[in-house]
Ligand SMILES: NC(=O)C1=CN([C@@H]2O[C@H](COP(=O)(O)OP(=O)(O)OC[C@H]3O[C@@H](n4cnc5c(N)ncnc54)[C@H](OP(=O)(O)O)[C@@H]3O)[C@@H](O)[C@H]2O)C=CC1
């Protein structure tokens with residue numbers, strides 16, 4: 001993996017599993033999509049990278065561990081976990097705060113004006129490193145620089161759709177690896193690979209180059225470079 005030392009940002013790989021109709025979860029938040037072979041691939045990738053990042057909604061809905069637990073229980077193989085969490089809503093009892101790996105919680109400047117957010121961020125500071133952004137929504141470029149300074153040279157982005165779009169719009173994603181499962185769930189309220197505000201015109205689309213594609217069990221894995 002390339003070291004992006006010239007701009008002091010980690011090399012970012014977005015990895016996700018989606019249905020053929022582009023959903024990464026159903027409208028109720030159910031998201032078991034990948035087959036076993038793909039989950040093993042995901043955990044091998046987690047082992048390879050220095051850090052792994054998700055948005056707060058993914059923590060609230062999935063309570064993920066973000067470790068390599070499907071391939072080994074060796075704690076030193078786990079990447080540093082990062083949660084982008086404007087209002088410090090990460091529950092203290094969530095699995096992401098267990099001692100399997102270090103965790104960094106990135107919070108917004110709401111800590112300066114909202115006492116409840118401040119108190120929650122203080123409590124989170126007992127169990128994790130807290131990154132304080134100067135902006136009202138975590139400044140992702142600053143966060144990337146901070147993670148790089150913490151020796152995170154490669155970062156896996158694991159969703160959800162809101163954070164995926166923000167990272168893409170800010171031009172912070174280098175690669176996209178997506179597992180397409182042979183299923184269709186539909187639903188206009190079901191999350192897709194990229195949601196957020198979206199772009200207005202096709203000419204604003206982020207262009208990709210397909211680098212690799214292969215079948216894994218019943219699933220299809222597609223690997224793109226972001227141009
Ligand atoms: N199939 C798959 O591969 C995966 C599926 N998922 C699914 O995705 C769903 C969650 O996705 P989604 O609801 O979009 O939420 P996200 O997990 O993307 O979290 C979004 C939240 O992150 C916070 N945030 C802070 N700063 C930023 C920023 N700069 N840009 C964007 N967000 C920021 C905001 O919190 P606040 O609102 O507090 O301001 C925002 O609402 C779940 O159902 C989960 O199961 C998740 C990962 C992988």
Ligand SMILES: Nc1nc(O)c(N)c(N[C@@H]2O[C@H](COP(=O)(O)O)[C@@H](O)[C@H]2O)n1
Pocket residue numbers: 015016017031032033034035039042054058062063064065066067158159179
């Ligand atoms: N690659 C992939 N395939 C799926 O089918 C998924 N549902 C996900 N979800 C991501 O994995 C997290 C759960 O991780 P743990 O096993 O608890 O470590 C979940 O929150 C999503 O980020 N990914």
